Amino acid sequence: MENVYDLVIVGAGPAGLAAGLYGSRAKLNTLIIEKDKTGGQIVITHEVANYPGSVQNATGPSLIARMVEQSDEFGAKRIKDTIEDVSLEGDIKILKGQKDEYRAKSVIIASGASPRKIGCPGEKELTGKGVSYCATCDADFFEDFEVFVVGGGDSALEEAMYLTKFARKVTIVHRRQGLRCAKSIEEKARANEKIEWMLDTVIEEIKGDGILESVVFKNTITGETNEYFADEEDGTMGVFVFVGLVSQTDVFKGKVNMSDQGYIITDAEMQTNIPGVYAAGDCRDKSLRQVVTAAADGAIAAVNADKYVGEKFSEKA
Numbered sequence: 062m063e064n065v066y067d068l069v070i071v072g073a074g075p076a077g078l079a080a081g082l083y084g085s086r087a088k089l090n091t092l093i094i095e096k097d098k099t100g101g102q103i104v105i106t107h108e109v110a111n112y113p114g115s116v117q118n119a120t121g122p123s124l125i126a127r128m129v130e131q132s133d134e135f136g137a138k139r140i141k142d143t144i145e146d147v148s149l150e151g152d153i154k155i156l157k158g159q160k161d162e163y164r165a166k167s168v169i170i171a172s173g174a175s176p177r178k179i180g181c182p183g184e185k186e187l188t189g190k191g192v193s194y195c196a197t198c199d200a201d202f203f204e205d206f207e208v209f210v211v212g213g214g215d216s217a218l219e220e221a222m223y224l225t226k227f228a229r230k231v232t233i234v235h236r237r238q239g240l241r242c243a244k245s246i247e248e249k250a251r252a253n254e255k256i257e258w259m260l261d262t263v264i265e266e267i268k269g270d271g272i273l274e275s276v277v278f279k280n281t282i283t284g285e286t287n288e289y290f291a292d293e294e295d296g297t298m299g300v301f302v303f304v305g306l307v308s309q310t311d312v313f314k315g316k317v318n319m320s321d322q323g324y325i326i327t328d329a330e331m332q333t334n335i336p337g338v339y340a341a342g343d344c345r346d347k348s349l350r351q352v353v354t355a356a357a358d359g360a361i362a363a364v365n366a367d368k369y370v371g372e373k374f375s376e377k378a
């Protein structure tokens with residue numbers, strides 16, 4: 062069949078790249094479509110200490126660079142486009158992008174998740190002007206400044222520790238006493254002298270005229286609020302937000318089964334409710350969202366896509 066890929070993968074994070082590697086290695090004519098930067102969220106992660114076999118001091122970008130090389134080596138094609146509509150029911154799946162239309166015998170959705178916002182007044186207006194979702198990208202703007210890190214999960218604590226290398230003081234702001242992160246990460250953060258804690262606290266408002274100048278905190282137990290102003294000499298401070306993830310699956314809503322939170326439901330073979338359509342990585346409904354589980358999902362999905370294409374179509378395109 063002309064102009065029909067054996068496999069189209071939506072998303073070039075660890076799940077999509079692993080699927081690209083396994084798909085192209087199985088000699089499927091494979092295309093990976095990415096709307097943004099190759100690598101997904103892991104490229105904004107400073108240190109990756111828990112991907113088995115990764116070299117010491119491995120960073121998100123270094124790990125992704127190697128995954129891209131491997132996927133390219135086996136012949137997976139990569140392009141940049143944003144998918145805006147899909148038709149997945151037929152034998153030939155159609156994905157409509159901003160630039161082009163793509164046809165495929167099988168599809169792997171590896172569209173990932175993105176940082177959740179606090180949702181308070183001022184957050185949007187001051188993003189990039191004091192509010193950030195990426196310590197690796199923005200930490201050096203806050204050399205010797207004061208920063209607040211919002212969240213109590215693995216990301217918040219790990220990124221807070223990274224920020225202590227730059228900021229004068231790092232305060233973790235978390236809405237309850239108990240932390241969600243792994244115990245080992247909590248112990249390291251608790252031992253870090255540059256980290257202070259504001260527990261039972263949320264941010265109600267972020268204020269500033271073109272640059273972040275003050276933050277209104279609210280105690281979740283007493284309901285008391287107080288406005289904290291940046292040191293006069295500094296003129297500003299940082300708020301880094303790590304309050305979890307939201308799935309990036311809008312374009313697939315109503316096309317494949319999803320959980321109430323918008324994560325795609327699959328079986329253990331990464332198969333969705335639509336034959337020939339698989340999901341892998343952070344966009345999938347699952348309990349552990351890590352690089353290692355994303356890569357594993359991608360491999361399983363591609364192996365099953367290969368079986369599906371082999372059984373459904375007599376010869377590969």
Ligand code: NAP
Nearest residue numbers: 179212213214215216217236237241303304305306349350
């Ligand atoms: P997460 O584990 O979902 O934690 C989100 C944190 O933000 C929680 O502490 C939550 O509070 C808080 N939160 C949620 N909504 C909030 C709001 N509106 N206002 C204030 N606080 C809010 O998210 P994550 O830390 O980004 O991690 C995502 C996934 O990646 C997890 O599976 C995590 O294990 C994984 N990860 C792993 C590593 C690692 O292993 N090294 C590193 C980074 C991320 P509550 O606790 O009260 O709900």
